[in-house]
Amino acid sequence: MTSVVALANNREMPSAHPMDDIPVRRLKFSVEDIGPGDVLWSRTDPRFSAFLNGLGLHVPHFERYLCRALAKARPHITDARLGADVDAIIGQEAQHAKTFLKVNRALAARYPKAESFDTAAGEDFRRRAEVDDLRRAVGFTAGYETFTFLAGLIILDNHDRWFADAHPVMKAIWVWHQVEEVEHGAVAFEVWQHLYPGQEAYRRRMIVEALVHIAAETARAYWHMARVEGWIRGPLTAVREVGYCFGMLGRLLWRALPVFRKSYHPRRHPLVNHAQNPIQVAWRRYFLNEGDVLKLDHARMARMMGIADEASVHAA
Ligand SMILES: [Fe+2]
Ligand SMILES: [Fe+2]
Structure with a gap:
């Protein structure tokens, strides 16, 4: 069994800036362990779980749209580093x-309408991928x-507020997802700037369209989930x-205001430079x-953060 000290002395360190050398990780989570009773993870x-579940329901379909949009943009990218980031x-x-x-x-096992929302989102993004030209596809993705x-x-x-006590698989999935969203958070923006420099009005319009779409999808799903949970009684x-x-959602918009500035660049955000989140840094390492x-x-989280030894992880 490896001690903390031994590991600390023998640690491979991830890149100092999370957006450099983006890796592709193929993780197989035990999603089948998540029963209907674990959904409010x-x-x-619990309300935050429902909010994130509501937001996340349509997101895999956007992610597939993103893959198609950036694959279409890929042959037009002349910068080698950006090309590698797009692949990542x-x-x-x-x-x-x-x-x-x-x-x-x-x-879907807990919420009767989740399957139809999922299907509708799939159809919507498949249709968009067919009809959107390259500028719109890259702009909407960014x-x-x-x-x-x-x-x-x-x-x-906000880990302590929302994740401190959570279903370990769902927590692992969301932490992984959010770490990677931060890692590749500049790529679509950079593709847009590379292909359509100076088209600021269109870029801003796409940000607003994306937010309206996210808000509509999230509100519809959250409303349904809140009703099923019995939180809406009058x-x-x-x-x-x-x-x-x-x-x-307003909180998200408030934090997004700087992205409307011409000088905005995700790579310069303080939270990916001097004010990096310690969980993100620890997870990557x-x-x-x-x-x-x-x-x-709890035990593995403590281990990851370097405040427990391996034995306590195995004992947990
Ligand atoms: Fe992403
Ligand atoms: Fe994602």
Whole structure:
């Protein structure tokens, strides 16, 4: 069994900037362990689980749209580093879509309308992928990725509030996803700037369109989930739930305001430079050193953060 000290002395370190040398990780989570009773996976804040479940329901279909849009853009990219990053984001998002489509099946076991929402989102994004020209496909993808990047930062920064006590597989899936959203958070933006430099008005329009789409999909799914959970019993509780959902979306919009500036670049965001999230840093290092990131229970989390030894992980 490896001690903390031995590991600390023998650690491979990930890149200092999370957006450099983006890896494609092929992780196989035990999604089949997530039963209908585990779907509200955050015991610390069950409402937040429903919000993120509601938001995440349509996201695998966007991720497949992203893969198609960036594959179409790939032959037009003349910068070798950006080309490699595009290959990496396509690899990461393909893995995300595969996992989250399985999560959707777990959601469907608890929420009667989840399957039809999932199917409708699939049809919508397949149609978009067929009709959207390259400029719109890359612009819409970059707009969407603004929010998955920001959500990645916000979610990791609120770990104690939302993840402190959570189902270990669902927690592992979301932490993995958010770490990778931060890692590739600049790629679609850079592809857009590479292919369509100076088209700021269109870029901003796509950010707004993406947010409206995310908000509509999330609100519809959250409303259904809140009803099934019995959180909506009359007008007052309905207002409370709508307020919660739009409050969370508003938070995302508030954090997104700097992206409308001409000088914005995700690579310069403080949270990927001098103010990096310690969980993100620890997760990337732990994975690189072959730590098991497929289930994040309390003991493994402590181990990953370097505050417990291997023995306590195996004892847990
Ligand atoms: Fe993703
Ligand atoms: Fe992404």
